């Protein structure tokens with residue numbers, strides 16, 4: 001921090017203190033304003049020279065503001081015309097009591113922050129602690145004082161004005177909600193109907209019928225070049241022996257669990273074989289992805305596929321519930337012409353139908369909304385909308401990006417790395433931010449060199 005901020009703030013606080021000291025004082029207000037004036041230079045100095053969290057200064061400041069509110073209520077205390085508005089050219093008129101209610105609520109909030117900082121939790125207010133007792137005493141006294149002022153000043157006219165103001169505010173809020181909500185409801189009506197209809201169509205499909213449709217995608221894709229998508233299996237069905245989400249990762253003999261800088265174990269997210277990649281060096285390798293929650297960074301490891309890989313039990317701590325997945329071959333994606341950044345196409349329903357007209361025809365015989373039915377078939381998720389490719393794992397092809405291009409290069413040879421795998425919110429237990437996605441790249445010549453990125457909107 002530059003001294004050009006600190007010294008003027010200090011001088012300003014001094015001037016303000018002298019000014020406050022010479023005004024006809026109202027004790028509480030005067031003291032609170034003086035304290036408040038000094039929190040600014042103290043906070044600046046604390047930040048500059050102590051460089052530690054300054055929550056206590058914020059608590060002192062909120063305490064001072066609370067004291068000023070106490071001063072306001074103290075001034076109202078002896079009066080019986082707090083809610084009467086006097087003017088020179090009209091008769092006195094009743095105002096609302098909402099400013100008092102607002103003052104009371106603000107006071108409670110400020111007082112709570114002063115006593116607890118940001119650590120306040122409702123269940124703490126029942127524990128027998130000095131701080132809890134102080135909170136209850138101050139809170140009750142404050143509430144009683146505000147209630148006293150209210151009861152002394154509450155006339156029928158004031159009550160009427162206040163209720164009228166509340167009704168007006170409520171009507172305005174309703175009108176705004178209706179203005180926004182109705183068109184939204186109307187606009188999404190078609191989508192909701194289509195979704196409900198598709199869900200019915202999906203429920204009517206027998207399990208072997210669903211399998212047949214999935215197989216149609218797989219066999220059609222395997223006729224040419226393909227990459228692999230990993231999708232959750234139906235409940236009760238067996239998953240891929242290696243690919244997995246959550247649970248325990250397969251590891252090489254002697255391998256240790258990855259930890260963050262503070263020694264906390266990373267969270268195991270998923271493991272997939274890299275068969276879907278175009279370069280043979282990857283095809284017999286297995287990729288494991290962990291999350292270093294402290295750095296919010298992905299930790300990736302790659303093993304040669306062998307019989308020696310054994311499940312490694314996770315250390316105690318949070319763990320993702322295991323979820324079985326199965327590979328599904330899908331056609332390779334392309335980078336749209338004119339895009340030299342390497343942002344590949346997302347495999348949405350239209351993308352599938354363009355490459356597999358027979359799939360669209362087969363789905364079309366079961367539903368009027370083949371795009372939505374495809375989504376339910378692939379993800380197994382019938383609550384949703386159409387098709388969220390971003391929630392699945394895709395190995396091979398080009399990355400479908402949600403943010404800028406990653407431009408990973410190998411630290412050993414300087415060559416651009418190959419895109420290996422991407423994944424989204426693969427389990428309900430866990431999200432990489434708001435609809436986030438993880439991307440892993442590796443060097444064909446140095447397959448131990450991997451780089452991972454986690455992006456979100």
Ligand SMILES: [Zn+2]
Nearest residue numbers: 410413443446
């Ligand atoms: Zn390399």
